[in-house]
Amino acid sequence: MTAVWPRVDELGLLTDLYELNMAQAYHLDGKSGEAVFSLFYRVLPGQRNYVVACGQEHAARLITELRFPEEQVRRLAPLGFRDEFLDWLADFRFSGEVRVVPEGSLVFPQEPLLELRAPVAEGQLLESLLMNYVNLETLLASKAARVVQAAAGIPVLDFGMRRMHGLEAAWRSVRAYRVAGIGATSNVLGGLSFDLPLRGTMAHSYIQSFDREIDAFRRYAQDYPGTTLLVDTYDSLAAVDKVIGLVRDEGLDVGAVRIDSGDLVAQARAARDKLDAAGLNGVRVVVSGGLDEWKVADLVAAGAPIDGFGVGTEMGSVADAPSLDFAYKLTEYQGRPRLKASPGKPIYPGAKQVWRHYDGEGRLAGDTLTGADEERDGQPLLRTVVANGELAVPAPDADAARRRLAGELAALPDAWRGTARAETPYPVTFSDALEDLRKRTLDRLP
Amino acid sequence: MTAVWPRVDELGLLTDLYELNMAQAYHLDGKSGEAVFSLFYRVLPGQRNYVVACGQEHAARLITELRFPEEQVRRLAPLGFRDEFLDWLADFRFSGEVRVVPEGSLVFPQEPLLELRAPVAEGQLLESLLMNYVNLETLLASKAARVVQAAAGIPVLDFGMRRMHGLEAAWRSVRAYRVAGIGATSNVLGGLSFDLPLRGTMAHSYIQSFDREIDAFRRYAQDYPGTTLLVDTYDSLAAVDKVIGLVRDEGLDVGAVRIDSGDLVAQARAARDKLDAAGLNGVRVVVSGGLDEWKVADLVAAGAPIDGFGVGTEMGSVADAPSLDFAYKLTEYQGRPRLKASPGKPIYPGAKQVWRHYDGEGRLAGDTLTGADEERDGQPLLRTVVANGELAVPAPDADAARRRLAGELAALPDAWRGTARAETPYPVTFSDALEDLRKRTLDRLP
Incomplete structure (x- = not known):
């Protein structure tokens, strides 16, 4: 069959060449010291006030299972890799420790989503795979959480499959959406795989295939009692009248009408008025078409009588901020803290812990980053999920x-919950010991 | 193993629920008439002057191979689908015709990248899969072609794997980049799978793992003669001096230095000057770090002495335009043209052909869209790749x-080749017969 995605046994080769080059260099040079690598982002993108950590637990599982089968290793020989390194690859099993913050946690700049402690060649080898894997779900969950917040309790439906960056992204998105609080998805395999309710309406093409719109409505409502009928193929309000006729005069069961274009506030109001005037208060009004968190917030603010938002392109392509500036940095080697020079982009050395503080009313009150072995009041976020190369927790x-996530967002003060960037960022401070370590490490830079 | 992507036999379920609902409705209602579906985009996104069609030939192959194994079909039963539809799905084999424009073609708004003619249920069933599949490669090739044009002959290297939307996107990107004229990639499996040269340098972490930068440089150049050394971990120009010492005094073979941050024009100039003053004219200067087509164009315009651009995040996430507004529209059913009302978004009914015109000097002179059976001077772009459900062309x-693509871009007048939106769009006209058909179809809308 035409290759749709790589074979699972090829996964180890889905990496940047320099990871293999560096791993070989470490190996050939006998540099087997233990390193700490930290995965974090530096700057909040777009109008974000927070990022939702997602995918890092799956990624940690994945690396415990990662192997380089002989057949794959052989493909590297023509690239000039040495036999002794290829033998090492063929025997590769991750042997280190991974700590992650729980999926669904809010994370702020500089806070590690994942820290890995392992022989340096192992940690290096996993960089590209880990970054790519965590990037996707975190991007999607972060965007979707904003849409859900903007919808203020009105259900959000995912319609995004067709506009995502490939099939795997479409599939895995549903897991991120489940975490983010999306109510349902149109994505059949995603919904079945990740246990999010499925919802489907109809496309314009179905209606166009009939000579009369009302015949399409009648047939679809007969086949799918309680379905949602798409009303904007020709004239939305005339179509609402047809729906009313079918329900009132023919007794058909229609759950909702969907409006996919035009002035959604005005059309939702007009549709609602018509339905209510006909006594069909139970028929819902769903809107879709180019929605994002700002448009959803505007519709909610306008008090438009909307019972569901279908959101696709903008959420699925993360249109306003389609990447996060994740970094995967060596912060310790052979027990000594490490840094690179990075004017304007502070990086902190060493293994860390993130402490989340709550005030007396249970509201989020700021985070502190400390060294991994410091203690603080508050909730420590990083916990060990892989030890000695073995899974230490359930799936x-x-x-x-x-x-x-729902708990953290409910506890997040309003200032950081909206769609606009807050005036001051959520407070993240660094322990004195960490600041001190940073200064000492910078002073010692070559 | 932890699931990384769906099994290939699950691919048919990776669709929107309404596709299955509509297909079942057609099936139950005995609506087996032949339909034409057209995949095109309506509006050029961002500053684009063109889009590069990519992925549609693969997608066409894929649908000839698509099956719904019994085990998968059974997963749909709890969703309420009827047995007779599930039996139809289990027997599904695409039986229709697919026409596509050649991969690497420039395509403009309204021009079909793909047209499908099949029983309506089949065409409907394939919508989500086709749209998602073509979306990814077309997005990536379109963005990358702009970067390559901006680089004006200086090689562009793909470093984007870690910032793409998942593993499949990272893998398939390399195929799109090959089409777009990218010179090399860091993506090992992508390069091996799609035959693009591999390039790798080193990360900051490698240098940080040494106590002295020069020791890292020496070791890496010994292990990888001709390699590229990353010079901005601590102080770029001091690092260039170290590289010069290693080459001149120790006879090491260094191919290039890479600068990944700071003022790239000033640093590239200073590095070049130092290398030239030391007689190392053969050591190249490569830059990376947040590059996109505009920054590349600025570096070229500034005359910075740069021998290669490493481009990652912006190209890989298609940051300025991460989605295309692809539509997959029913344009004909049972031999009759079909349209939906779409104020401000003209759609043309019926099966079509795209004719590309060249002037006397071989330059692109505009396109004409006609009905599928009209004739024009010029090059017809849509050709049959699947007939009666079978592949009609080689892979x-x-x-x-x-x-x-290289030929089309070379033939494209300068006005549409740059990074900015041209004042007037590339001329695409519609035949009188098509305009006429549109009017008649609109007049007959329900």
């Missing part, structure tokens, strides 16, 4: 992550 | 697509 649970 | 050839 990640998207439901727990969804509850965690 | 798509990324090299041929690369040559095609």
Whole structure:
């Protein structure tokens, strides 16, 4: 069959060449010291006030299972790799420790989502795979959480599959959406795989295939009692009248009408008025078409009588901020803190812990980053999920992550919950010991 | 193993629920008439003057192979689908015709990249998969072609894997980049799979793992003669001096230095001056770090002495325009043209052909869209790749697509080749017969 994605046994080769080059150099030079690598982002993109950590537990599982089968290793020989390194690759099993923050946690700049402690060649080898893997779900969950917040309790439906960057992104998006609090998805395999309810309406093409719109409506409502009928193929309000006729005069069961274009506030109001005037208060009004968190917030603010938002392109392509500036930095080697010079982009050395503080009313009150072995009041976020190369926890649970995120967002002060960038960022401070370590490390830079 | 992507036999379920609902409705209602579906985009996004069609030949192959194994079909039963539809799905084999423009073609708004003619249920069923599949490669090739044009002959290297939307996107990107004229990639599996040269340098972490930068440089150049050394970990110009010492005094073979941050024009000049003053004219200067087509164009315009651009995040996430407004529209059913009302977004009914015109000097002179059976002077772009559900052509050839794109871009007048939106769009006209058909179809809308 035409290759759709790589074979799972090829996954180790889905990396940047320099990771293999560096791993070989470490190996050939006998540099087997233990390193700490930290995965974090530096700057909040777009109008974000927070990022939702997602995918890092799956990524940690993945690296415990990563192998380089002989057949794959052989493909590297023509690139000039040495036999002794290829033998090492063929025997590769991750042997280190991974700590992650729980999926569904809010994370702020500089806070590690994942820290890995392992022989330096192992940690280096996993960089590209880890970054790519965590990038996707974190991007999607972060965007979707904003849309859900903007919708203020009105259900958000995912319609984004067609506009995502490939099939895997479309599939995995549903897991991120489940964590983010999306109510349902149109994505069949995604919904079945990640246990998010499925919703489907109809496309314009179905209606166009009939000579009369009302015949399409009648047939679809007969086939799918309770379905949602798309009303904007020709004239939305005339179509609402047809729906009313079918429900009132023919007794058909229609759950909702969907409006996909035009002035959504005006059309939703007009549709609602018509439905209510006909006594069809139970028929819902769903809107879609180019929605993002700002448009959803505007519709909510306008008090438009909307019962559901179908959101696709903008959420699925993360249109306003389609990448995060994740970094995967060596912060310690052979027990000594490490840094690179980075004017204007402070980086802190060493293994860390993130402490989340709550005030007396249970509201989020700021985070402190400390060295990994410092203690603080508050909730420590990084916990060990892989030890000695073996999984130390059960499989990640998207439901727990969804509850965690909902809890954190409910506890987040209003200033940081909206769609606009807050005047002051959520407070993240660094322990004196960490500041001190940073100064000493910078003073010692070559 | 932790699931990384769906199994290939699950691919049919990677669709929007409404596709299955509509297909079932057509099936149950005995609506087996032949339909034409057209995949095109309506509006050029961002500053684009053109889009590069990519992925549509692969997508066409894919649908000839698409099956719904019994085990997968059974997963749909709890969603309420009827047995007779599930039986139809289990027997599904695409039976229709697919026409596509050649991969690597420039395509403009309204021009079909793909047209499909099949029983309406089949065409409907394939919508989400086709749109998602073509979206990714077309997005990436379109963006990368702009970067390559901006680089004006200086090689562009792909460093984007870590910032792409998942693993499949990272893998398939390399095929799109090959078509777009990217010179090399860091993506090992992508390069091996799609025959693009691999390039790798080193990361800051490698240097940080040494106590002295020069020791890292020495070791890496010994292990990888001709390699590229990353000079901005601590102080770029001091690092260039170290490189010069290693080459001149120790006879090491260094191919290039890479600068990844700071004022790239000033640093590239200073590095070049130092290298030239030391007689090392053969050591190249490569830059990276947040580059996109505009920054590349600025560096070229400034005359910075740069021998290669490493481009990652912006190109890989298609940051300025991460989605295209692809539409997959029913344009004909049972031999009759079909349209939906779309104020401000003209759509043309019926099966079509795209004719590309060249002037006497071989330059692109505009396109004409006609009905599928009209004739024009010029090059017809849509050709049949699937007939009666069977492949009618050999496997798509990324090299041929690369040559095609290079030829079209060379023939494209300057006005549409730059990074900014041209004042007037590339001329695309519609035949009188098509305009006429549109009017008649609109007049007959329900």
